[in-house]
Amino acid sequence: MGDDIIGLPQALTRALGAAQVMTGADRLAFFAHDVFTGGAEALCVVRPTDIAGVQAAVRLCAQAGVAMVPRGGGASYSDGYLIDRQHVLFDLSALQDIEINERDGFVRVGAGVTWAALKAALDPLGLRTPFWGPFSGIAATIGGSVSQNTISHGSGAHGISAQSLLGIEVVLADGTSMNTGVTTGTRHYGPDLTGMFTGDCGALGLKVAVTLPLIAARPAFDTASFAFADFASYHRSVSAIAREGLDEEHFSIDQALSQGQIARSEGTAAKVNIARNVLRAAPNVASGLLQLGKMALAGEAEMREARYSCHVIVEGVDKADVAARLGRIRSIMTAEGQEIANTAAAFVRSMPFAPLFNILGPKGERWVPLHGIFPHSAADAFHAAFTAFIAEQQAEMDRHGVWTGTMFSSIGGHGLLYEIAIYWPDTLTPYHREILGADYLAGIPSYPDNPAARAYAHRFKAELVALMQAHGSAHFQIGRAYPYLERLDPAARALITATKAALDPQNLMNPGVLGL
Numbered sequence: 001m002g003d004d005i006i007g008l009p010q011a012l013t014r015a016l017g018a019a020q021v022m023t024g025a026d027r028l029a030f031f032a033h034d035v036f037t038g039g040a041e042a043l044c045v046v047r048p049t050d051i052a053g054v055q056a057a058v059r060l061c062a063q064a065g066v067a068m069v070p071r072g073g074g075a076s077y078s079d080g081y082l083i084d085r086q087h088v089l090f091d092l093s094a095l096q097d098i099e100i101n102e103r104d105g106f107v108r109v110g111a112g113v114t115w116a117a118l119k120a121a122l123d124p125l126g127l128r129t130p131f132w133g134p135f136s137g138i139a140a141t142i143g144g145s146v147s148q149n150t151i152s153h154g155s156g157a158h159g160i161s162a163q164s165l166l167g168i169e170v171v172l173a174d175g176t177s178m179n180t181g182v183t184t185g186t187r188h189y190g191p192d193l194t195g196m197f198t199g200d201c202g203a204l205g206l207k208v209a210v211t212l213p214l215i216a217a218r219p220a221f222d223t224a225s226f227a228f229a230d231f232a233s234y235h236r237s238v239s240a241i242a243r244e245g246l247d248e249e250h251f252s253i254d255q256a257l258s259q260g261q262i263a264r265s266e267g268t269a270a271k272v273n274i275a276r277n278v279l280r281a282a283p284n285v286a287s288g289l290l291q292l293g294k295m296a297l298a299g300e301a302e303m304r305e306a307r308y309s310c311h312v313i314v315e316g317v318d319k320a321d322v323a324a325r326l327g328r329i330r331s332i333m334t335a336e337g338q339e340i341a342n343t344a345a346a347f348v349r350s351m352p353f354a355p356l357f358n359i360l361g362p363k364g365e366r367w368v369p370l371h372g373i374f375p376h377s378a379a380d381a382f383h384a385a386f387t388a389f390i391a392e393q394q395a396e397m398d399r400h401g402v403w404t405g406t407m408f409s410s411i412g413g414h415g416l417l418y419e420i421a422i423y424w425p426d427t428l429t430p431y432h433r434e435i436l437g438a439d440y441l442a443g444i445p446s447y448p449d450n451p452a453a454r455a456y457a458h459r460f461k462a463e464l465v466a467l468m469q470a471h472g473s474a475h476f477q478i479g480r481a482y483p484y485l486e487r488l489d490p491a492a493r494a495l496i497t498a499t500k501a502a503l504d505p506q507n508l509m510n511p512g513v514l515g516l
Contacts, residue, residue, distance in 0.1 A: 008061070008064045035075060055171055061088050061508065062173060067511050069090065070143075071089055073093065100125070106214055107214055111207045112143060128214070128216075146161060147200060148201060154249060157248050167180050181194060201514060203514050218316055225340050226312070226337040235376070242413045251348070251408070310337070360436070372475060418473075497516065
């Protein structure tokens, strides 16, 4: 190890101050893990509080020839910030500025702002961004979501995170600051430079600020849920409502998740919390009480017994607008399915950013999801292949205590996101212990170290990624878990590798993500 590298933590401390550089063993162990697994510990973790601090730290790392790895909220599971080589980890969660421009209809935020914090700032003004965060938005940062690409809140009407951007401010590998947005009046002024940095997992630079468009929040809403006997009828129905763009968002789960993760939230305290949030989200007390009455009458058994259930949230300018949209959704969804209790949809609408308890299974199992985005024409074939794969693996799964559940969402009218959650009994990592806390963990089962089940879960996941690739899938949160570079045609591959070389000639920016 060269002298520059040995002295790098001290040099960073001199430049940024001791409060912005972490070298303690417990901190390094925590940051070396994500939701799924672990990597090499960093030389140190820097947590700059402004863009100038990010630039200063980047210049010192570049001079020492040390890799730089960005981390947002940390709710990653695709090795996006885990690396098996010497590096400095950039914790960008302290970049917290929020600048709202109501007249011009945009908001500029620091990369470390969470979606929940942005929503709290915009709600009193009756404003929102078109896409307004993933389910993990209580922890997920806007910079991290832009780097990884993600869906959920607002995706039915407005698409994924990458589609709700005006510009990105990036610190490049030599410390230079670059703004991809020429004007906040439009993103599309010549070639789309902003798009180049979406979904790059930090390979092209460190995102330090993001500018997003603002729209008026729609005051009226309603929710509905539907059950389907099989995947094919569910898929036909949900692709139809996606093509018509009727919903604000929807999500779908199989029976394993409705009886596992969802059922876990059905205790008395959870029901009280649901009721409180339904009343808080309703436009008035009367409509909130009406919603709670409908939920109580509908019951929940049908959702738990459904092979596949779809939960829809509709927003509009008034009740008539919502009723018309929801009426059309009902006519489509009940052609092959049946309407059931809307408890899950109402809960998500009232509490869009729930605590991260689902990073463990319903009985405290370890958890990792993976997903593929398929053309609608390929989704049924993948589902059949996945079903066959599970049948082949069932004996080995049973031996290791591994089980799975699935979750789905349309990507507009042209694709279906198919997410598989893998659960297995195993000990927790420093990440789980810190994120969930001792009080929560004391109330759920714990497991001894289980290297055999853990190794099987890794193989199981890798084989499923290969199966998805064989059926033509794309992916968000590519990190180091999903193939990317080899999927491009030669000309596209040459363009992205040349761009990486031009922006990061030493290959120090999160090397290895995207296969770069």
